[in-house]
Amino acid sequence: FPIGVIVALLLVADRPIQGQDKKVGESAAAATKVAPVAVEGGVVKLGPKNTSIEFVGTHVGAEPKPRLGGFEKFSGVIRVDGEQVKSLEVEFDVDSLWTEFAGLTKHLKAADFFDVKSYPKAAFKSSQAISQGDGKWLVKGELTLHGTTSPLEFEAEAKFDRGLILTTKFQLDRTEFGMDKMTQGVEKLVSLSVVVGRPTQPKNKPRPKR
Numbered sequence: 001f002p003i004g005v006i007v008a009l010l011l012v013a014d015r016p017i018q019g020q021d022k023k024v025g026e027s028a029a030a031a032t033k034v035a036p037v038a039v040e041g042g043v044v045k046l047g048p049k050n051t052s053i054e055f056v057g058t059h060v061g062a063e064p065k066p067r068l069g070g071f072e073k074f075s076g077v078i079r080v081d082g083e084q085v086k087s088l089e090v091e092f093d094v095d096s097l098w099t100e101f102a103g104l105t106k107h108l109k110a111a112d113f114f115d116v117k118s119y120p121k122a123a124f125k126s127s128q129a130i131s132q133g134d135g136k137w138l139v140k141g142e143l144t145l146h147g148t149t150s151p152l153e154f155e156a157e158a159k160f161d162r163g164l165i166l167t168t169k170f171q172l173d174r175t176e177f178g179m180d181k182m183t184q185g186v187e188k189l190v191s192l193s194v195v196v197g198r199p200t201q202p203k204n205k206p207r208p209k210r
Helices: 102-109
Strands: 010-012 043-046 051-057 067-071 074-081 084-093 097-099 121-133 136-145 148-160 164-173 189-196
Touching (some): 051 074, 067 102, 074 164, 084 136, 097 102
Antiparallel strands (some): 043 074, 051 067, 051 189, 067 097, 074 084, 084 121, 136 148, 148 164, 164 189
16 A cells, blocks of 8 residues: 555564553544445545554553554555455655654654654555455555565455455564664564555644653
């Protein structure tokens, strides 16, 4: 999904983050109704009005303190043929990154993490979408993030009913993209979720602490 994010790093097996607080880790848009996105000429156009891209990062140690974030500016397309997913592309404006804490947002944009001044864009482009049956797909492609391009693959579920709803959730290793600082305090694995059919709703009202 080309989302100036994030939109995902070297894929690892989807597994729960140890100690993650479910309430904190829930999507900011969890209460928002999911609605199919129109297919026009075999193309589904993606953007903040119909898609959410969110991530959860955690701290190392006995108190993970999960932190929710996402991207506000991105664009992309999913190409389909009937009910077959053919390809997916997305580009992110990395500087549109948000979190629930103003101080954390500023730190993630700095050189310790995304370094948005040096790497303002991120993009994903698929090379294959392989049907796994029952509406499930294995998407393979390349993610360009933090100046590094690496293979990425993830499982997604697609539902066609007067449009398309597509969801995916998986983990990424940020160090595979050169984001290898502060690994003693911040886990290298980041949980990423994408919902095509749910608008972006950032929870970025400033809070006093992070």
